Amino acid sequence: MEITNIFFDLDNTLWDFKKNSTNTLNEIAFKFKFENLGINSTKKFISIYNRFNDQLWALYRLDKITKEKLRSERFRLALEYFNVNNIDIAEKIGIYYINESPKKKDLVPHTKTVLKYLKEKYRLHIITNGFEEVQYKKLENCEISKFFSTVITSEQIGVKKPNAKIFEYSLSITKSTKNNSIMIGDDLEADIIGAEKYGIKSIYFNRNKSKHQYNPFKEINCLSEIFQIF
Template sequence: MMIRLIILDFGGTLAEGSIDWDEYHSSIHRYLRGLGFNVDLNELKGAISAALRLLERVRSREEELTLEEVYAHALSRLGIPDTPEMLEGIHGLFRRHFRTELYPCVERTLESLFRRYRLAVISNTMSDNPRVFLNQTGLIRYFGLVVCSRDLGIRKPNPMIFQYVLGRLGVEAKEAVHVGDEPETDLQGAQRTGIKAVLVDKEGRTHDWCGPTIRSICQLPEVIEELSKSDP
């Protein structure tokens, strides 16, 4: 069966992302004070820490919360009533503080792959930042579908998030390849769904993985070509 779809992870595969959490949470403190809530900064950070621990418990079940749900939980611990506008403001602060930088070759690689295959993104994230970034850079034009785990309430390696993409794009698992940098989420998730997988191993780390491996996204078209030739 020929390869028709390439599913790409976002963070660690197409781009590097980072955020200064202290700076971000301090900006939330200033934002809330501007709305008239005289909350103590340390109490706010404590409530946020509790909400993030809840997030980790949810994620341990291969499920996901939205950023709005996480910070609504934090605000509720402080007795602050949230509104959709307030939570969108907090999400907007996250987008402004989060720094995203594309890896070399990404646009050239996407352009090459786009000529022959359908492309999609699955990103494990409580934010919609990957989709926003792809829209802002114009790279969204290469993708038939961009899914953030927050959209569905499930996250890799849960097979359902892969199955959702396959169903939306009308592709069978055996016709797809997933590319990512996390063995525990990307590789296991693809394998559990019956999808071929390619590991992006930028640091040359040792993994219990004998499948296709690349050091850079620049090498992906060549590896996909080899996988296509080896298909029965």
């Protein structure tokens, strides 16, 4: 059957999470005067923060910690690494990050041209594990919400990608089928393997050209390659 519905992941597929997060963390280092806290390398702090954040997100995807735990712990642990044991500062930094990072507008290259092209022929949707209150802000601030018919968040359903239930729900709410849908995302396990195990074809956006053993339906390294597929 012909593809009529395209489901996109958001973070690092369309919205440049890495770049926007780094810019926000640099702002935090300046605003909270990291040098006065004994943190002399913002680059090192960002590296340590990303390590803890990735570990906590992995636990969050497995439902082993709550959203609140993830938010409170990632900055506390990063600061603690630099011997800054101040829960109050960690909480203030966490609030600043959640408020400010969604305002950042950097998109993955070719995002708008690809979405404009696809929108003329397909119904476009978002499936995201990101926090609901910030994902909508990202879409609005980057002026790409207009391209999407539906935004599905894991918090709406109570399960996260790669759980089959989120894909089942997404097809149901958009009145799509496995055969007329395709998933595009940068996370091999959550987006690609999750979708294909459920029976939806996928396009793995392997932007960093990471080595892997999986054989997805399609694989691209740049969003502009989508023009050659659709």
